[in-house]
Amino acid sequence: MKLLSRTVSWVLLISVVPVTMLVVAAVLVGFGIYAFTQSPVTAVKIAIGVVPTVLVLGRGLWVLFKKIDNPVHGxxxxxxxxxxxxxxxxxxxxxxxxxxxxxxxxxxxxxxxxxxxxxxxxxxxxxxxxxxxxxxxxxxxxxxxxxxxxxxxxxxxxxxxxxxxIAYRSRRAFVHTLNTMNRDDYLQRALHFLLRRCGALTLRATTKxxxxxxxxxxxxxxxxxxxxxxxxxxxxxxxxxxxxxxxxxxxxxxxxxxxxxxxxxxxxxxxxxxxxxxxxxxxxxxxxxxxxxxxxxxxxxxxxxxxxxxxxxxxxxxxxxxxxxxxxxxxxxxxxxxxxxxxxxxxxxRRVDWPTLVRIGGITALTENTGRVLANAARLTARPPSLRTLLDALDAGLLTELGTDPASPVGRSDGPRVRHERARLIVGKGLFGAVVRTLTEAGMIRWRESWPGVGAMRLDEGRQVSLPELVDAAVSERPDTAGLRALLDSVGQPHGRQRHRGTATGDENPRPDGHAQGSQAPRPFGEGLPADGVPRRDDRVDPPGGPHRQPGRDRAWPS
Structure with missing residues (x-):
């Protein structure tokens, strides 16, 4: 008996608002029909104000009975x-x-x-x-x-x-009706007041x-x-x-x-x-x-x-x-x-273990600006996009140009100081990501899990240097890339300025800095770094996995 009374109470409560809407719509329609039997002209005048309200109520009631696609997930x-x-x-x-x-x-x-x-x-x-x-x-x-x-x-x-x-449908019909009412219409404004009060009372009762x-x-x-x-x-x-x-x-x-x-x-x-x-x-x-x-x-x-x-x-x-x-x-x-x-x-x-995922995710996050900065360095120097090209462009005093997107109008009207500071931040992040990627490939930086953090990177203990300080020096007012070049040279590949040898005499430069034409010399670490920071194909170790809703992605990588 207790279960029956609770069921009856539940049915009555969830039907209050739809029944109210139906009764009001029926009254308005009945009033219009009665007015038509008395005076067609008067009925037309009444219909101009009543029909929009009836349509709003009708659409709300349609939501109540409309089929809802609710597939079973899991x-x-x-x-x-x-x-x-x-x-x-x-x-x-x-x-x-x-x-x-x-x-x-x-x-x-x-x-x-x-x-x-x-x-x-x-x-x-x-x-x-x-x-x-x-x-x-x-x-x-x-x-x-x-x-x-x-x-x-x-x-x-x-x-x-x-x-x-039916409770869910009733709420949908109620909310849809309130949202579609024209508050400038006096009749709909009064009806909005009535339904809101009625809905609030019903909601309190159903909550209990x-x-x-x-x-x-x-x-x-x-x-x-x-x-x-x-x-x-x-x-x-x-x-x-x-x-x-x-x-x-x-x-x-x-x-x-x-x-x-x-x-x-x-x-x-x-x-x-x-x-x-x-x-x-x-x-x-x-x-x-x-x-x-x-x-x-x-x-x-x-x-x-x-x-x-x-x-x-x-x-x-x-x-x-x-x-x-x-x-x-x-x-x-x-x-x-x-x-x-x-x-x-x-x-x-692809599916990888957690240490590999930490390394891949860390490098991807840190190299977010790297592709853009390397591309700018290559464009400004007419050379391949590489870490060496970027360092040479910084030494040439091209910091502001390296941090500018030529295809974007953002910041063009800013003053020189503002553009310089913006470029320093962008280029600094891009350079830091390029160096981290290079040192990771050389085995000088190791990545590890660091719960509850996302991950942590550790420079080889034998290197008594601070990467942030070296990067800051390279993008300062008076760029100093010597520290970064020395660190990168220590991994086995030269990153200093090349001396040119050939038929040219004195200070003549027969071609831009880079590999000799036809040279078979190995490429230095960091050269050809992917612009988007995506790991290379040989990092992929497993077949693809499976499916729906992607969660949010907030990252907090250590600098």
Whole structure:
């Protein structure tokens, strides 16, 4: 009886706004018809003001019934491939008083959710889906993971998912109608006021009902696996979500622009979490309290206190250990779920280990301006784009020209001092990237993982030099490239000014600095550096990987 009354209340609440819109539209149409029977002329005048409002309401109601394309994402977890996980889900569903889901999908989000395909506005259930986040599987204990699963399955037994679709449609229709109303029209302005007040009251009521549903699902989880495991699971949700966001934004795609992804992403995620131990422990002890008035979930502190007060011991025996133990050969499955969360372009990315990815990503980030600066040096000196050409152009006092893009009008009206300072920054970054790439190839710079940072580079300990200082000297008011040339000479290739020998006499220069015509001398390190900083083909070690949404890419490489 309690479940029936809650279902009726839910249906009534989510239908208030659409029914109001329908009633208002019907009243306006009926009024227009009545006016036409009394006076066609008057009816036409009324229609001029009423018809636009009826059309706005009609389009909003159309959104309510319009088909929504909502494909199921994630990697299917089939029962014959993962029987242990499915056996646990079936036991938890039985304890929660509901049928098991029709399918389970592993997704790339640090979350878990349920979805139910329905017909006739939620009256008929067709198919149930359970979505499990790969980060939860990777980092939760099996008992904690079981608590999260039971919470989601309890939404089925409480019929919370039955009317989720129509509730979503109702909100879409409401928002669409408000956004398309003409606030300059007096009738639509009055209707906007009415719907906003009506919608606010409904939203408050549905928020209270949603929070009661969440509390009921929390209680079901505690009674299934115990209050201790459920509290531990809820405390772990924020640390996993925060660390996963850091991983996606700063680490996973560090080599994306160069065409690379990590071969074992979750190994890196584990290292990141270990490096953030103190921060995550603080987050675990004090879950964030950012609940908003219309949040469908109660504040986490209230949920944890309520679960702890139950002192439930649990009735389901869950295998000890990590949730990964519930999966057979979990690494490929987790990786497939992660790739499913990326854009299709991820299929073209090569897979490399983390040390290689750190090196590739670091060089790519540092050489962002290198191609442009080398191209300018080649254009100004009529020589090949190389590190030697760039150093010679700096010695020739061409700093401002090296940092200017001839095809861009930006900065042309700036004064000489401003253009010089801008060029100094651009050329300095480009030169620094070129030198780092050259020294990395020579083995003088080594790259290493540096969690929670993206990575770190270390100059050979035998070199008592500071690369930033040498680069600053090269792009100063009075350029001094001697320090960089000496450092680069020490790797085995000359970077000093060449002496010209040949038939010319005195100070004659028969051809620009560079290799002798027809020379078979080896190319110096740094010459022919790719303009975009993309690693060479011999760095690619693996076949391409797989798929959707690309996460953000914030990088913070050490200088």
């Amino acid at each position: 990697v299917p977890v089939r029962e014959h491939e993962q029987p242990e996980l499915w056996a646990l889900v079936r036991r938890l569903a039985e304890v929660a008083g509901t049928a098991p889901p029709d399918d389970i999908h592993l997704i790339a989000d640090a979350n878990a959710a349920v979805l139910e395909d329905t017909r006739l506005l939620g009256l008929v259930s067709r198919r149930r889906h359970l979505f499990v986040g790969a980060p939860l599987v990777a980092e939760m204990g099996s008992a904690q993971f079981a608590a999260v699963l039971t919470h989601e399955l309890a939404h089925y037994s409480n019929r919370d998912t039955r009317f989720a679709g 009902l949603s929070r009661r549903q969440e509390s009921a699902a929390d209680e079901a989880a505690a009674r299934a696996v115990g209050s201790v495991a459920t509290v531990a699971a809820f405390r772990e949700l924020a640390p996993i979500a925060e660390s996963w966001n850091v991983f996606l934004n700063n680490h996973l795609t560090v080599g994306w622009t160069a065409g690379y992804l990590p071969a074992d992403a979750f190994a890196g995620y584990r290292k990141l979490r270990a490096s953030l131990h103190d921060e995550l422990a603080e987050l675990r002890a004090n879950p964030p309290e950012d609940a908003e008035p219309y949040d469908t979930h109660p504040p986490m502190s209230e949920r944890i206190a309520a679960i702890d007060a139950l002192r439930a011991l649990g009735t389901v025996r869950v295998p000890a250990g990590n949730a990964l133990g519930l999966l057979r050969d979990p690494v490929p499955l987790l990786d497939a779920a992660l790739l499913d969360g990326l854009v299709p372009e991820a299929r073209t990315k």
